[in-house]
Amino acid sequence: MATLFGCTSPGQNLPTDSAGFTSSTSTVSAKRGVEHWTGTKIIPLEKDASGNFYVTGILNNVLPVRFHLDTGASLVSISFGTWRRLVDSGGAGETEYWSLKKGKFTQVASGELIRTFHVLIDSLNIGPVKQENVRVSVREKGDSNLLGLSFLNQLGEYTIDVEKSVLVVRPSATYRPIPRLSYFPVDDQKSMQAMQHWETAAETEATGIVERLKNNKTPLYLVIDDSIRTKDVGIESPFLRAYRDFLTKYLLSRGRVILSDRRAAEINDALEIRSKVNVTRHEATLEELLITTTVVQGGQILYSDSNVYFLNPPDRKNYQQQKVPKFLNVVDCANRASCS
Numbered sequence: 001m002a003t004l005f006g007c008t009s010p011g012q013n014l015p016t017d018s019a020g021f022t023s024s025t026s027t028v029s030a031k032r033g034v035e036h037w038t039g040t041k042i043i044p045l046e047k048d049a050s051g052n053f054y055v056t057g058i059l060n061n062v063l064p065v066r067f068h069l070d071t072g073a074s075l076v077s078i079s080f081g082t083w084r085r086l087v088d089s090g091g092a093g094e095t096e097y098w099s100l101k102k103g104k105f106t107q108v109a110s111g112e113l114i115r116t117f118h119v120l121i122d123s124l125n126i127g128p129v130k131q132e133n134v135r136v137s138v139r140e141k142g143d144s145n146l147l148g149l150s151f152l153n154q155l156g157e158y159t160i161d162v163e164k165s166v167l168v169v170r171p172s173a174t175y176r177p178i179p180r181l182s183y184f185p186v187d188d189q190k191s192m193q194a195m196q197h198w199e200t201a202a203e204t205e206a207t208g209i210v211e212r213l214k215n216n217k218t219p220l221y222l223v224i225d226d227s228i229r230t231k232d233v234g235i236e237s238p239f240l241r242a243y244r245d246f247l248t249k250y251l252l253s254r255g256r257v258i259l260s261d262r263r264a265a266e267i268n269d270a271l272e273i274r275s276k277v278n279v280t281r282h283e284a285t286l287e288e289l290l291i292t293t294t295v296v297q298g299g300q301i302l303y304s305d306s307n308v309y310f311l312n313p314p315d316r317k318n319y320q321q322q323k324v325p326k327f328l329n330v331v332d333c334a335n336r337a338s339c340s
Contacts, residue, residue, distance in 0.1 A: 043127035043167040045069065045160070053160065055147060055167065058125040062091035065145050067126075069160070069167070073148030076124065077116075077137040082145055095122040095133065115140040124151065129169060191310040192289055198239060202246030205293050205305060209273070210254045212303045213295065219257040220295075221265035222248060222273045239319045243275055243291075272296045277319045279311065287311040289319060 046054040046066075053069040063086045065078065086092050099120030116137050124134045126147070131154055152158055157170040192198070222244050224236065235241075248258055259265045265272070278290040289311040295303035311319070 041128050041169050043129070043169065045165045045167055047165045053165070053167075055126055057147065059086050060091040060093075060122045061125070062086070062089050067145045067147035070146045070148055071152065071160075073146045075118075075137045075146075075148045075150045076121075076134055077139055077146045077148065079143045079145060080138055080140050081143055083119075083138045093122060095120055126151070127167075129155065189308060189310055191286075191312075193312060193315070195242060197309075198242050199246045201291065201307065201309075202243050203250045206247055206250035206254060208305055209251065209293075209295060209303055210256060213256075213271070216271070216302070217257075218297070219259045219265070219268050219270045220251060220273055221259045221262070221270040235322050237277065237319050237321055239277060240275060247273065247275070247293075269297070271302065279316055279319050281313075285310065287313050287316060 043055060048054070055067050055069055057065050057067050059065055059078075059082075063082075065082055067076075086096075096119050099118075101118045116139050119136055119138060121134045121136045123130055123132050124136075131151060135150055155169045159168040160166075161168055190197070192201075224244075252258055259268065259270050264270075273293065273295050275291065275293045278292075279287060280290070281287045287310075289309045290306060291309070292304065292306040294301055294305075
């Protein structure tokens with residue numbers, strides 16, 4: 001059985017060797033991954049006179065190591081001196097012991113052949129980013145430590161900001177626990193602040209309805225909407241009542257026939273115009289108002305349009321159902337006058 005750098009092969013019951021390991025018959029389950037983190041992270045870098053960048057990493061949560069950020073290196077590599085410091089500090093455990101592979105000669109960038117061996121490091125922290133079970137090349141000669149692509153490629157997206165000397169990273173799709181925040185393309189949004197705005201909105205909607213139904217001359221009937229009613233008895237919001245009046249005005253001015261009686265609407269199979277509102281709030285904005293208007297015939301929607309507006313919070317009441325005052329019934333009173 002071969003021995004490498006003072007590490008005994010598995011299966012031999014030997015005392016602690018020169019590398020700080022003892023043999024063991026236990027197994028190690030290696031899981032490869034990145035500790036969950038979200039959003040963009042900024043990691044400070046050091047820059048030397050030659051323009052090389054360096055960053056401090058932590059091996060197995062115990063040993064600080066100064067790494068040369070090297071996008072030309074395929075692996076993370078450390079010097080044998082760094083490896084021995086990790087062992088001597090008690091930072092090398094079962095993961096490293098059982099993953100240790102026999103050394104071989106590797107040609108480095110200078111063309112020199114250097115004896116190296118590979119080992120799985122339990123964890124490597126660079127700033128807020130932690131990767132587990134990182135494959136590391138340990139070099140017998142030299143004292144530099146390289147942070148190569150085997151670590152960087154796990155970051156997903158990374159950028160070296162030369163001017164600010166920082167590493168900007170965002171998690172990869174593979175290891176991201178939740179979707180990364182992105183933004184919708186947006187346009188300007190109107191704010192509903194006056195009754196004139198209600199009229200303008202109704203006029204725009206009437207124009208859209210007339211255009212959509214230009215080949216359909218069936219009479220129209222504006223339904224009293226009860227979609228926002230609660231369990232209490234109430235009436236429609238001030239907005240819906242006014243909005244329906246404005247719709248009537250502009251539909252009539254554009255030549256449409258409007259029926260005001262539900263019975264007549266049923267007899268003439270009139271097209272029903274329904275309007276409803278929904279008020280909501282997001283932390284990043286004011287309150288918002290959604291107005292939806294539809295034209296329905298026999299269960300078929302012939303026209304539908306929805307528009308969103310900003311809304312000043314105190315104006316919310318204009319879009320909510322208005323409660324009808326309740327009168328108390330007093331017993332043993334012949335009429336209200338006798339009980340006053």
